[in-house]
Amino acid sequence: MTPAGDARVMSDSTPPEPVERGWDEPWYRVRTQDFETSFLPGDGEDLDEVCDVDVFVAPKNGARRAATVFTVAEVERLMKPWAGTDEALGGRYFWASDGLIVRDPGIGSTTGVIAGLIENGEFSETFQQLIND
Numbered sequence: 808m809t810p811a812g813d814a815r816v817m818s819d820s821t822p823p824e825p826v827e828r829g830w831d832e833p834w835y836r837v838r839t840q841d842f843e844t845s846f847l848p849g850d851g852e853d854l855d856e857v858c859d860v861d862v863f864v865a866p867k868n869g870a871r872r873a874a875t876v877f878t879v880a881e882v883e884r885l886m887k888p889w890a891g892t893d894e895a896l897g898g899r900y901f902w903a904s905d906g907l908i909v910r911d912p913g914i915g916s917t918t919g920v921i922a923g924l925i926e927n928g929e930f931s932e933t934f935q936q937l938i939n940d
Contacts, residue, residue: 825839834847841922844864845864846860855914861875864930876909877903879908907933
């Protein structure tokens with residue numbers, strides 16, 4: 808969340824025009840002018856409906872970083888069965904050390920969020936730097 812008075816403004820989640828995209832099994836890669844992403848969707852998963860995916864990002868100017876991206880709806884789906892159990896205090900919280908929660912599903916939407924985070928300077932705060940970088 809951008810603090811009040813912060814001049815940084817994130818562009819809408821329209822993904823940047825990819826220079827290249829496609830499968831490099833098991834990865835789905837999207838390369839833009841500013842960064843390359845490597846997504847690890849489930850086998851046979853519709854790329855427009857991806858709602859829980861590991862992603863690695865290599866910006867042109869910076870260290871590689873990673874996150875697990877969840878949609879709001881996916882977090883709710885994961886938490887619902889925990890209600891009334893001992894899991895996560897009965898489904899009262901969701902925690903992921905490398906988690907990023909987005910509103911909309913899909914590789915394109917997530918690529919747009921990544922572009923916005925890089926553009927507004929919040930990428931390094933949001934994604935975890937890989938140890939070897």
